[in-house]
Amino acid sequence: MSTSIPPALEIPRRLLLGPGPSDADPRVLKAMSAPLLGHLDPKFVAIMTEVQEMLRQVFRTKNSLTLPISATGMAGMETCLTNLVEPGDKALVFNAGYFATRMVDVAGRAGAEVHELKLPWGQAFSPEQMRKEIDRVGPKVVGVVHAETSTGVLQSLEGLGEHCKKHGALLVIDTVTSLGCVPLELDAWGVDAAFSCSQKGLACPPGLSPLSFSDRALEKLQARKSKVQSWYFDLSIITQYWTQGPGARAYHHTAPISANYALHEGLRIVLQEGLEARWKRHQTNHLALKAGLEAMGMQYVAPEGHRLPQLNAVYFPQGVEDLPIRKRMLEEFGIEIGGGLGELAGKIWRIGLMGCNSRADVVYTCLSTLERCLIDVGVKIVPGTGVGAAEAEHARMAKS
Numbered sequence: 001m002s003t004s005i006p007p008a009l010e011i012p013r014r015l016l017l018g019p020g021p022s023d024a025d026p027r028v029l030k031a032m033s034a035p036l037l038g039h040l041d042p043k044f045v046a047i048m049t050e051v052q053e054m055l056r057q058v059f060r061t062k063n064s065l066t067l068p069i070s071a072t073g074m075a076g077m078e079t080c081l082t083n084l085v086e087p088g089d090k091a092l093v094f095n096a097g098y099f100a101t102r103m104v105d106v107a108g109r110a111g112a113e114v115h116e117l118k119l120p121w122g123q124a125f126s127p128e129q130m131r132k133e134i135d136r137v138g139p140k141v142v143g144v145v146h147a148e149t150s151t152g153v154l155q156s157l158e159g160l161g162e163h164c165k166k167h168g169a170l171l172v173i174d175t176v177t178s179l180g181c182v183p184l185e186l187d188a189w190g191v192d193a194a195f196s197c198s199q200k201g202l203a204c205p206p207g208l209s210p211l212s213f214s215d216r217a218l219e220k221l222q223a224r225k226s227k228v229q230s231w232y233f234d235l236s237i238i239t240q241y242w243t244q245g246p247g248a249r250a251y252h253h254t255a256p257i258s259a260n261y262a263l264h265e266g267l268r269i270v271l272q273e274g275l276e277a278r279w280k281r282h283q284t285n286h287l288a289l290k291a292g293l294e295a296m297g298m299q300y301v302a303p304e305g306h307r308l309p310q311l312n313a314v315y316f317p318q319g320v321e322d323l324p325i326r327k328r329m330l331e332e333f334g335i336e337i338g339g340g341l342g343e344l345a346g347k348i349w350r351i352g353l354m355g356c357n358s359r360a361d362v363v364y365t366c367l368s369t370l371e372r373c374l375i376d377v378g379v380k381i382v383p384g385t386g387v388g389a390a391e392a393e394h395a396r397m398a399k400s
């Protein structure tokens with residue numbers, strides 16, 4: 001056995017422009033370095049209540065059951081589906097990407113009879129297509145990925161909540177990449193369950209999965225005949241820790257204290273900026289980045305009108321090798337961008353402008369370094385093309 005002690009960590013500075021994690025806001029990192037409190041300390045309990053109240057504002061909901069699950073985004077997916085699916089229930093998943101495929105898997109493991117409507121990756125479902133399939137299948141649970149991070153597609157949820165309600169189905173949505181970046185209105189849209197994460201649009205470290213359940217979802221939970229098969233994610237006991245009132249705040253698990261400090265500060269930052277202003281900032285910087293990427297010859301995977309501003313999935317120029325470019329971006333320039341997942345691996349790059357990274361200077365830094373890397377492997381681009389197009393787009397938007 002070796003007795004040597006490795007040196008203390010020296011973490012290089014990176015600019016995290018992949019599909020997540022995105023950079024944590026410096027204010028968030030500072031909040032995390034505060035001393036620990038006990039998980040039932042009245043001061044911590046007050047922090048929990050504030051986190052829940054801010055989460056309701058950010059999710060645009062009055063749902064009493066709104067809290068962060070103590071794990072990453074996938075745990076939110078698992079919590080929603082294991083709690084809302086009873087063995088044999090029909091679940092319908094609209095699947096056009098990597099994360100929707102995971103929803104199919106997780107719903108199946110929860111005992112659902114899973115039906116899926118598939119589209120080629122990169123496409124979005126039309127409201128009519130979704131309504132028709134719900135009518136045909138008659139599901140108890142409908143799963144949709146709002147922001148499909150594998151393809152950069154924003155899935156419209158127009159009219160879906162109302163249609164699900166009419167047919168007695170619960171609408172579960174994955175907002176892991178959408179929360180804090182694009183419009184999301186749980187109550188106005190009639191969403192029954194939504195889950196997200198801390199490390200993308202909220203600019204916190206990974207480790208928490210904000211989640212919210214409607215009253216209809218709560219009723220289903222209370223009417224369950226079988227126990228939720230997961231102990232850790234059983235909301236009927238988690239809520240005893242996260243709910244105020246008699247018999248509440250009972251120990252369930254030790255909440256990740258520092259992660260909750262982080263989320264508290266992250267949510268304060270979101271609300272101080274204002275959701276509308278934040279959504280607009282993401283859209284503005286997306287349009288500038290898009291102008292630059294397209295000027296350098298790249299094309300978006302998602303069709304116009306269905307693109308995520310916070311996750312730009314583009315086909316890179318033909319003949320270019322994926323890995324050497326991303327390696328150089330990371331090692332020489334300290335910039336992380338994402339590659340493709342599944343069937344898009346080796347074909348696309350995924351460039352995230354999430355949370356505090358959605359800024360003009362980040363857009364220009366990303367475009368100029370990418371341009372340097374592409375020119376050096378022989379792609380014909382006039383130097384300055386990408387940044388020039390982005391600057392022109394920013395200027396155009398500032399005027400209008």
Ligand SMILES: *Cc1c(COP(=O)(O)O)cnc(C)c1O
Pocket residue numbers: 020072073074075099145147148149150174176177197206
């Ligand atoms: C990142 C992501 C997840 C998984 O979240 P983790 O925090 O990695 O567990 C789920 N769904 C979507 C759409 C995502 O982008």
